[in-house]
Amino acid sequence: MKKKLYFLLLSFAILLLPSLNPLLFSEPSSLVLKHQHNFDWPSSEDFLRIISLRDYNTRIVLLGTMLFGFASGMIGVFVTLRKRALVGDAVSHASLPGVVIAFIFMVSLGGTGKFLPGLLAGALISSFIGVGVILLVRNYTRLHEDAALGIVLSVFFGFGVALLGITQKMKEGNSAGLDSFIYGKTASMLISDAWLILVSAFVVLILSVMFFKEFTILCFDEEYTLARGWSVFGLDLMMMFLTVGVTVVGLQAVGLILVVALLIIPPISARFWTSNLKKMFLISSCLGAISGILGAAVSALVPKLPAGALIVLVCGILFLVSLLFGSESGMFIQLYRNLRFQYRILIQNLLRSMYEIANSKQSFKEDDLKSFMIDYEELFNFRSWKKMSLMIAVEVSKFKNLVIKTKKGLIFTKSGYLESVRIFRNHHLWELYLLNYAGVGLGHVDHFVDDIEHIIESKILEELGEEQRS
Amino acid sequence: MFKLKKNNPEKFSFHMDEHPSDIPIAVHDLTVSYNRKPVLWDVDLNIPKGKLVAIVGPNGAGKSTLLKSILHLIPIASGAVKIYGRTFKKNKHLIGYVPQRESVDWSFPVNALDTVVMGMYRKIGWCLPVLRRHKEFAMECLRRVGMEDFYNRQISQLSGGQQQRVFIARALAERAEIFLMDEPFAGVDARTERAIVTLLKEISSSGKTVLAVHHDLNTVREYFDHVILLNLRIIDSGSPDFVLTEENLRRTYGGRLTLLDKAATALSNLDRE
Numbered sequence: 233m234k235k236k237l238y239f240l241l242l243s244f245a246i247l248l249l250p251s252l253n254p255l256l257f258s259e260p261s262s263l264v265l266k267h268q269h270n271f272d273w274p275s276s277e278d279f280l281r282i283i284s285l286r287d288y289n290t291r292i293v294l295l296g297t298m299l300f301g302f303a304s305g306m307i308g309v310f311v312t313l314r315k316r317a318l319v320g321d322a323v324s325h326a327s328l329p330g331v332v333i334a335f336i337f338m339v340s341l342g343g344t345g346k347f348l349p350g351l352l353a354g355a356l357i358s359s360f361i362g363v364g365v366i367l368l369v370r371n372y373t374r375l376h377e378d379a380a381l382g383i384v385l386s387v388f389f390g391f392g393v394a395l396l397g398i399t400q401k402m403k404e405g406n407s408a409g410l411d412s413f414i415y416g417k418t419a420s421m422l423i424s425d426a427w428l429i430l431v432s433a434f435v436v437l438i439l440s441v442m443f444f445k446e447f448t449i450l451c452f453d454e455e456y457t458l459a460r461g462w463s464v465f466g467l468d469l470m471m472m473f474l475t476v477g478v479t480v481v482g483l484q485a486v487g488l489i490l491v492v493a494l495l496i497i498p499p500i501s502a503r504f505w506t507s508n509l510k511k512m513f514l515i516s517s518c519l520g521a522i523s524g525i526l527g528a529a530v531s532a533l534v535p536k537l538p539a540g541a542l543i544v545l546v547c548g549i550l551f552l553v554s555l556l557f558g559s560e561s562g563m564f565i566q567l568y569r570n571l572r573f574q575y576r577i578l579i580q581n582l583l584r585s586m587y588e589i590a591n592s593k594q595s596f597k598e599d600d601l602k603s604f605m606i607d608y609e610e611l612f613n614f615r616s617w618k619k620m621s622l623m624i625a626v627e628v629s630k631f632k633n634l635v636i637k638t639k640k641g642l643i644f645t646k647s648g649y650l651e652s653v654r655i656f657r658n659h660h661l662w663e664l665y666l667l668n669y670a671g672v673g674l675g676h677v678d679h680f681v682d683d684i685e686h687i688i689e690s691k692i693l694e695e696l697g698e699e700q701r702s
Numbered sequence: 703m704f705k706l707k708k709n710n711p712e713k714f715s716f717h718m719d720e721h722p723s724d725i726p727i728a729v730h731d732l733t734v735s736y737n738r739k740p741v742l743w744d745v746d747l748n749i750p751k752g753k754l755v756a757i758v759g760p761n762g763a764g765k766s767t768l769l770k771s772i773l774h775l776i777p778i779a780s781g782a783v784k785i786y787g788r789t790f791k792k793n794k795h796l797i798g799y800v801p802q803r804e805s806v807d808w809s810f811p812v813n814a815l816d817t818v819v820m821g822m823y824r825k826i827g828w829c830l831p832v833l834r835r836h837k838e839f840a841m842e843c844l845r846r847v848g849m850e851d852f853y854n855r856q857i858s859q860l861s862g863g864q865q866q867r868v869f870i871a872r873a874l875a876e877r878a879e880i881f882l883m884d885e886p887f888a889g890v891d892a893r894t895e896r897a898i899v900t901l902l903k904e905i906s907s908s909g910k911t912v913l914a915v916h917h918d919l920n921t922v923r924e925y926f927d928h929v930i931l932l933n934l935r936i937i938d939s940g941s942p943d944f945v946l947t948e949e950n951l952r953r954t955y956g957g958r959l960t961l962l963d964k965a966a967t968a969l970s971n972l973d974r975e
Contacts, residue, residue, distance in 0.1 A: 445829075448812070455801055455805055459801075460794075507813075508813070512811050
């Protein structure tokens with residue numbers, strides 16, 4: 233029965249697909265038609281005008297997109313941590329039929345149908361119906377959440393597109409511009425729209441800060457939240473309400489297809505910079521705001537480029553930068569940490585070898601380090617290491633002022649010698665421990681020590697020293 | 703998405719009378735089922751105060767289900783659970799819950815101290831900020847489990863035993879009277895296991911009750927004061943010396959132990975020959 237229902241919904245969606253055609257193929261061309269002239273770069277005068285915000289319209293657009301990016305970056309942190317990012321996508325797609333129905337309704341009442349708060353109210357209602365359907369499908373059928381999301385996303389969007397086709401045939405009212413909800417169009421943003429975004433961004437800010445504790449615990453551990461007596465359903469509903477709210481006010485700027493990007497990308501980019509939730513919250517909202525303002529600015533400079541797409545592109549670039557250079561878990565910092573660890577092992581091996589060679593010679597005196605030199609040849613034969621790694625070890629040790637490099641060999645510096653004494657002692661302690669307590673055979677002990685001595689914490693070494701003394 | 707949970711066992715309760723009692727957890731005629739298949743059948747149970755109590759039984763015996771139904775995390779088909787003689791709703795603040803370690807996302811951007819502070823969120827109340835004295839108390843809880851040096855570590859950088867100890871500190875921060883633990887020793891090395899047991903004994907000796915799901919039959923006698931043998935229904939409960947009889951274990955573990963018995967007899971026969 234339920235399978236049949238699912239099948240029916242699916243076939244319904246497939247039937248609606250052809251109605252996408254006029255939209256996908258005719259709409260972008262209508263966008264192009266608005267600017268008859270060829271592509272040209274902004275003149276320096278245009279550039280100055282945008283940068284200095286001399287233009288009233290530009291000011292509003294930049295303010296609006298910035299606030300929108302800020303709000304979505306903020307609520308996006310919780311949405312992604314709750315692993316609900318794609319719900320945002322389904323919700324934004326589900327808003328289209330609401331927009332069009334609101335338009336038809338307002339036209340039939342005798343208005344122009346272009347009253348934005350009315351359109352957005354329609355979007356809000358149909359988004360919530362979408363959330364409701366997702367809930368129903370998930371809780372009362374055996375289908376999984378992804379199936380529920382897919383059904384709602386495609387069917388609602390299909391329905392919206394079909395309705396859009398109807399409005400184009402209507403005699404009353406001018407339906408042109410409704411499609412800006414699909415791809416987003418910032419140029420038409422008015423001061424009232426900016427106010428609307430400002431108010432909703434403010435509401436998101438206040439509620440997120442107020443319920444920071446509750447949202448945190450919900451995202452971290454749902455079962456525990458329930459066990460401690462919170463209403464998980466209520467908290468989820470509030471989070472969903474904020475998500476839908478942000479999505480709906482962003483529809484006009486970014487468009488319903490791309491709006492989900494601003495819910496997902498800023499938070500996951502912020503995660504590369506910090507593992508502190510509060511900082512993540514801050515960084516994510518800043519990244520969202522930067523993408524909003526930069527994207528809109530570039531789009532204002534080059535009239536043919538749609539703002540929504542550019543905002544998302546800037547967002548993507550910021551993600552790439554975070555992925556590479558993020559100070560917490562970016563790729564370069566990880567590479568650096570890895571390399572630094574490798575170098576530390578190399579240096580420790582070098583210094584220990586030098587110590588052992590030096591102390592096996594009669595001519596070596598601790599208070600006269602300068603007059604004793606260890607040949608490269610001898611050093612190379614002392615351990616089984618590659619020529620390359622020995623060379624790196626020598627260079628790094630020299631850089632750290634642990635050894636003095638001469639043509640034929642190496643000389644300890646004062647600090648280098650002290651370091652080598654410490655390393656040798658640690659090595660020896662571990663050897664004794666493994667032999668006496670861990671029961672590692674004599675033949676294996678050196679191999680084990682070599683692996684472990686580099687990563688052991690100083691506290692454990694102290695304990696080992698105590699043990700040996702007693 | 704949202705989970706619609708129907709936690710309203712009182713509706714079916716035959717024990718509506720409420721008077722405070724000394725029994726931390728009293729379970730009456732509890733039956734729980736998943737998809738019409740019973741997981742717990744007519745469970746009657748009194749958990750004694752100030753004891754370390756183990757729930758022991760084979761896989762799928764309903765051990766975690768028993769914990770979760772005490773916490774009202776899953777719908778109850780019939781029966782009732784009383785916390786110190788009152789309904790769960792009225793006394794839930796007395797229960798600290800230490801979930802299975804796998805149940806949370808350890809890459810979550812939070813450090814050990816903040817995780818412990820989460821135990822105090824309920825007490826701090828809706829919408830109010832975490833203050834310094836809350837953090838200080840959380841730090842005190844970390845100190846009690848020996849984790850104060852790691853307070854600033856992101857939780858994914860902790861070992862399994864350390865993560866478990868942070869969870870226990872979180873339950874301490876709730877100032878709970880009853881600790882419910884789902885397999886506290888899972889994925890923990892022997893030394894940490896003993897450290898956690900010492901900690902639990904400390905907790906129970908201060909008059910608090912610990913109820914833990916436990917797997918290892920070999921250590922039950924050593925670790926716990928009270929054992930509940932469970933396989934869909936309660937086989938027996940009481941002091942380990944009386945409860946852990948061969949007969950009871952066979953009834954709990956059913957065929958498998960019998961099979962082991964057979965193998966043992968066969969081996970001893972072989973030896974004799």
